[in-house]
Amino acid sequence: MPGISVRVGGLAVVGVLALGLASPISPFTPTAASAASAETPAPGTVTTPEHVLTRGMHGRDVLRLQRKLAIVPANGYFDKRTQVRLKAVQKWAGERATGVADHRGWRATNKWAADRAHRINAANARARHLINLANARARKAAGSAGARAAKVLHVAWQYRGRPYAWGATGPRAFDCSGYTRFVFNKALHKHLPRTAAEQAGAVKRISRSKARPGDLVFFTHGGSVYHVGIYAGGNSLWHASRPGTPSGKGPIFSSSVFFGRAV
Numbered sequence: 001m002p003g004i005s006v007r008v009g010g011l012a013v014v015g016v017l018a019l020g021l022a023s024p025i026s027p028f029t030p031t032a033a034s035a036a037s038a039e040t041p042a043p044g045t046v047t048t049p050e051h052v053l054t055r056g057m058h059g060r061d062v063l064r065l066q067r068k069l070a071i072v073p074a075n076g077y078f079d080k081r082t083q084v085r086l087k088a089v090q091k092w093a094g095e096r097a098t099g100v101a102d103h104r105g106w107r108a109t110n111k112w113a114a115d116r117a118h119r120i121n122a123a124n125a126r127a128r129h130l131i132n133l134a135n136a137r138a139r140k141a142a143g144s145a146g147a148r149a150a151k152v153l154h155v156a157w158q159y160r161g162r163p164y165a166w167g168a169t170g171p172r173a174f175d176c177s178g179y180t181r182f183v184f185n186k187a188l189h190k191h192l193p194r195t196a197a198e199q200a201g202a203v204k205r206i207s208r209s210k211a212r213p214g215d216l217v218f219f220t221h222g223g224s225v226y227h228v229g230i231y232a233g234g235n236s237l238w239h240a241s242r243p244g245t246p247s248g249k250g251p252i253f254s255s256s257v258f259f260g261r262a263v
Contacts, residue, residue: 053100056078059076062076062077063075065078065082068109068110069089070116090105148214148263149263152184152188152263153213153238160249161248164243164244164246166243177194177199178240180196180228183230196219196228197225200225200260210259218260220257229252236252
């Protein structure tokens, strides 16, 4: 019969988290109507045991059967879809596919329902494991990224106070891209290109809302990148700004900026 599948993180698993499986009660519990029919019949009358369900019947026992067969919605009417599902389950259980819920039909149904519940529980456990594994990896990655960013910021702090010199790449003096290049190489052995524009093309561009300390801040004018620094959080950055001003922490002095991630 058709399976029921759920996709989690690219993995197809059988089952669903909850379908309201009926509690394991006996299918042979008579209903009020069936109890009435179980009264002593008139001579010559052929009676049907109360637990035998066939197409066209309705009531609580049919509803219980439909729930065990995972029929959605379960309406309490033994209709064609119930009969088709029951035949498939009987065939699955190695029984003759009669479409009648006699004792063999109920036995096949209970066996299938138990197997289905087991498969659902196993699928859910597998899904939870995959989710927990993904979360653990995300936390580890975030922690690693945070540690790398902390190293970058520490080295930027270490090399504050150095004079600005155009074309200088440190450690005694820096220009803007020479400073960022030196800091990343010193902190992480990350080799950035030489100029601010080249560095802008070598990193992953991100929105300001997603920027975090340790990212790069690029300043633009007329569509061209003319300055770069290391984001320090808030509205500040570490950079080698201009002649006469030593490297250090300062404000992001323009709104024409974008951010890039190199770590």
